[in-house]
Amino acid sequence: MLQVGGELIASRRAGAYHHLTLVAPGVAELAAPGQFVALAVGGATSATLLRRCFSIHRVTPSGTYGGTVDVVVAARGAGTRWLTSLRVHDPVDVVGPLGRPFPLPTEPVPCVLVGGGYGSAPLFWLAEVLRERGCPVEMVLGAASEDRLFGVLQARRSADGVTVTTDDGSAGHRGWVSDVLGDVVDRLGAGVVYACGPMGMLRSVTEVASAHGAVAQVAVEESMACGIGVCMTCVLPVRGGDGVTRMVRSCVGGPVFRGDRVRWDAIGDGVTRVPEDALGAPHPGGH
C-alpha cells in the first residue's frame, strides 16, 4: 500500500464513462484484480477532502512512464466531475492498491464474471489472470442502457463468451444480468461467479450462483471516507467463518466478499441495518 504523487497521462470517453490512465509508480507492481485506488480530488484549494475510490481496471507495471493504473470513472458528484475534467499531465495523488483482491481458484474451474455498469472495469484483468490459470471464463455484462455498458469489445477478447443485458433493451437481452446468469452458470458448469456492480445486482448474483451450485465472490461498493481502514464508515454485516455476523470494513475486509457471507437481509433502500444477531448489536435497554 503506497501513497504516490501520480500524473494523469490519458483521459478518454468510454460511453457514459471516462477511462483514465494514471502514472502511479509502485502501485501497479503491487496490485491484483479486485483491488482499488483512492484518489484525492479538487487540488490545493479543495473543499472536498475525502478520497474517491475506484476499482483498478488494469495496470501496466512498467513502461515509458513507470507503472500506470487505469480506472473507469462515472462522473456523478463534485469529485468525479473534477477527475473527469482533468487534463493530461495534471497531478493526481494516488493511494493504493487497497483492499482484498478477488480470490483465485486453486483448480482450473470454469468461472463467470458479472459486471453491472462500470462494475465490469476490474473484470477484464481478472479474466486474463483466470485464463492464464486455465479457467474457462465467460462474462455477463449488464447496464441500464447501451452507453452505460463498459468494455463489451474488450470482453470478447478477454473471455470465451459474453452475454449482454440492458434494462431498456438498447443492447443485448432486455433485462437484468440475473435473468441470464443461471443459464450461463449451468452451461459452463461454473464453480465461481465473480461480480462487481450495484448492491441489488450483487445480491441477485449471489442468489442465482447459490441456486446453481456456484460460489459467488462479489466486490461491494460502500461509501468510503478513508479507504485504508481507519474511519469505520464503510462497514457492512458479514458472517464470519465462525458463524458470527460482524460489521466489517469493506475497504480492508473487502471490497470482495463471498456473496453467501454478506447479510443481504440487512441491506436495502440505501441503508444497511445492523442485524440483531450481529456482534455488539444494540439491544433494548442500553447498547
Added chain:
Amino acid sequence: MLQVGGELIASRRAGAYHHLTLVAPGVAELAAPGQFVALAVGGATSATLLRRCFSIHRVTPSGTYGGTVDVVVAARGAGTRWLTSLRVHDPVDVVGPLGRPFPLPTEPVPCVLVGGGYGSAPLFWLAEVLRERGCPVEMVLGAASEDRLFGVLQARRSADGVTVTTDDGSAGHRGWVSDVLGDVVDRLGAGVVYACGPMGMLRSVTEVASAHGAVAQVAVEESMACGIGVCMTCVLPVRGGDGVTRMVRSCVGGPVFRGDRVRWDAIGDGVTRVPEDALGAPHPGGH
C-alpha cells in the same frame, strides 16, 4: 458593474509577479484607471469562497476576443497561487469594474504617479489618460528589490520621467519612494500625486505631497470579502467634506481617496482602529 464568465488568454511572469490577460466582455468598456476587478478563485470544488481583488492594469475594450482586462498578480496565499497557476483558456469569473477611479484634474496640471511593488500596475494607463489631457507626468516606482518592481520599461514609455527606488539598492536609488518624491514634486511643480501601494507608503506619500503643496490621491488596499459594498469588511476611517470621520467602505467609497482625508493616525501595525471622534465610535459605558 458586471459579472461575466471570463477566460484567461495569456499568463506570463513579470519579475516577481504574474501578468494575466482575461477576456471579460463589457468590463473593459466600462472601466477607468484606479478601478479594480474581483475574481472568483478555486473552481467548482473550491474551499476559498471569497473573491480576490486586483487593480485593473489595462484594458482593451475590443479585439479578437472581445474586451480584455489585464491584471498583475503577486502569488501569496491560496487564491493568488491558484490564479497564477491557471493555464490559458481556463475560465475565470470576473466582477467589475469596481470602485471609484482616480479623479482626473480638470486643468492640465503636472502629476506625479507613485507605485510601490505591484501598486504601479494601474498607473501606466492612468499616465496615458493624464497625458492625453495635457498633463505632464512623471513616475516614481519603488519596491523592496529589483524583481518586485513592476513596469519600469513601460514607465519610460508612459511618462516624461521615471525615478526608481529599491530598499536594497538593487535598482535605482537605495531607499523609499518618499525619499525622492519631494524633489520630483518640486521639480515638476506637480499639483497632484497619485499613489498605489502599501499603506505605509501611501501615508508617507500623502505627507510629502502635502508638504510640497500637492494633493495626494491614494488607492488603498484593504482586505475585502465582497468588493461590491455589501459586507462592511473593507472600511477605513476617512474624514468627509463635512469634517466628520466615518468608517468608509474602501470598495465603493474608494479604493481611491484623497490622502489628506484618510485618518492615518488610526492605521498601523496591521490594524485600523476606530478614531474616538468617528461617527458612532464606541464610547465608555455602552457603544
Added chain:
Amino acid sequence: MVDMRTVLAGTTLPNPVMTASGCAANGTELNRFFPVAELGAFVTKTVMRDPRSGRPTPRMAETPSGMLNSIGLQGPGIDAFCEHDLPWLEQQGARVVVSVAGNTAEEFGEVVQRLVGSPAWGCVVGVEANISCPNVANRGLVFACDPVSSERVVRIVRARVPAEVPVLAKLTPDVTDIVTIAGAALGAGADALTMVNTLLGIVIDTDLLRPRLAGVTGGLSGPAIRPVAVRAIWQVTAAMRSGTLPTAPVVGVGGVRTGTDALELVAAGASAVQVGTATFNDPSAPRRVLTELEAEAARHGVERFADLVGIAHERMVRP
C-alpha cells in the same frame, strides 16, 4: 410551474428566498446585479438605535469553505435607515424584513418604535429581532444564549410591532439546547424563527502569531456551517412536530450557496431560506438560488413549494 409561494405567519411571500441580514447591505448594491424586488423578501442589515462605527479592522478572515467576520453592527442608526434605506427599498417594490437590535432589551423596543413610525413602513413584511448580539446589561452575554433574555427582547418587540406584521427571532447555534431558546422566543410571541446566526470562531494569523481579527473573535459563516444550520432547523421543527414546541415557520439560513443547499434547509423544515456569505462569492447568488430552488422543486415533481417544507422528517428511514 411550481407554486413557489410561502406563508410566513400570515404574510404570503411570492417565493421563499431572501437575503441574509448583513450580507446584502440595504439593497442598492445588489440591485445592480438583479432586481431585489424579485426576492421573496429583502432582509436588511441589522440596524440599531444610534449610528455605529463598528469594529476596528481586520474585520474578516477567510476560513475553509467559510469566513469569519466581526463587523460590530456598523450602521447609520434607525433614523437614517427610515429616512434613506427603507424608502428606497419601498420604491423598488421590495418586501422588506427589517433586522433590528439593541444593546439592551429596551433599546430593541426604541428601534422598533421608530421603525413602525417610518413613512415607508408599508413595505415591511417582517421584523427580525437579531437576538444573537451582546446584551450590555448582562455582561455582554448574547441575548439568544439565555432563554430569559431572549424572552424579554421578543416580548418587547412583539408588543411594538403591529399585529399583522410577523416578528422573527434570529437564534444563535452556539447554545447547548437550541430547542429551549426557540421555546422561549415562541412563548414570548415570536411568529417565526430565523436560524441560524454565525458560530463564534477565532482565526490565528500564523505569521504574526496573533488573532487575525482586530476584535479577536468573529462569526463563522458559509457552507462550512451548513450541517449545523440544518441540524438546528431539524431539531426545532422536530420538536414542533412532536408537540414539544408550538408550531411556527422557520426561516433557514447558514451556508446556502445553491438551490440544492436551499433544498436541504427546506427539507429539514425551513419555510423560507436566506442567502448570506454566498453573495460575496457571487453577487447574484440570492436570485440564482431562487431559480435553482424552483428547478429542484420541479425536478421533485411537487406542485407547491410548501410540499417540500420538512419533507425529510416524513421520509426518514427508521432503522
Added chain:
Amino acid sequence: MVDMRTVLAGTTLPNPVMTASGCAANGTELNRFFPVAELGAFVTKTVMRDPRSGRPTPRMAETPSGMLNSIGLQGPGIDAFCEHDLPWLEQQGARVVVSVAGNTAEEFGEVVQRLVGSPAWGCVVGVEANISCPNVANRGLVFACDPVSSERVVRIVRARVPAEVPVLAKLTPDVTDIVTIAGAALGAGADALTMVNTLLGIVIDTDLLRPRLAGVTGGLSGPAIRPVAVRAIWQVTAAMRSGTLPTAPVVGVGGVRTGTDALELVAAGASAVQVGTATFNDPSAPRRVLTELEAEAARHGVERFADLVGIAHERMVRP
C-alpha cells in the same frame, strides 16, 4: 533544531503531534504509511466495555471542507482491546493515549479498571475520557453538555487511573459556555483537556429528501470547524491565564490539516495537537503535520516548541 518536547501534566512527550481518537483506528493501518511510534502519542479509537457493532450505514457524508460521521463507537470492547490492540502498540514503541467511554459514569470506571490491569498498560501515557458521548442514564444527553455529569465521569476515571498517568477530558464545543464545562472537568481532577470533539450536524440527501446518515445526526469535523476549535481553546486558556480556571494543558483538535493549522491551535493555547479527519485525505497527515510544525517553529525562531504555546494571547493587539 527546535526542541519539540511538550509536557502533558507530568508526562513529557518527544513532540506534540497525536492522532485523534477514531480517525486512526488502533495503529496497524497507519503504521504502513509511517511508524506510529514517531508521533508524540497515538490516541486510540474510543473503547467501551462491551463489543459494539456501531450504527447502520450510511455513516458518513462529505460536507464543504469537512465531513459528518456517525460511527456509533463501533469497537471490540475493552478486553479485546487489551488483548490485541494495546500490546501491538506497545510493541511498536508507541506512547499511547487510550480513549475510553461508557454508557454511564460507572461504565467509564469499569473500562478504566480493566485497562489499568492490562499487561501492556506500560505504554499508556494518558487516558482520554471521551465525555462527548451520550449518557444513557440522563436521557441520552451528552455527558460534556452538563457540568455535573462531566464532573462525575472525570472523578470516577481519575480515581481509577494511577496518579502518574494523566487523565484528559475530551469536551464538545456544542455548549453555551465551554469554560464552565472545562472548570467542572478540572475540578473533578482532569489533568488536561482535549478540545474539541465534533459539532452536531445533519446533511439532507437532496435526491432522496431524507437525512443522508442512517442515524440522522452526525459529528461535523475537518477544516470547516477549525475556527470553532481555536475559539474554544482560546476561551479556556484565556480563563486559565486570567485565573478563572486552574491552569492545565490543553490538547487541541479540530480541522488540523497542515503545520500552520496546528500552529493556530498551539498559538491559541494548545500544548499538543491531534490530527483527525485530515488523515482520511492524506494517510501520512499526522506525521507530515509534525514535520511541518517543526519547520514553522524554526521559521519563527523559537528554541522550544513550548515557547509557542498560547503566544497569541500575548501578542494580541489592544485596540
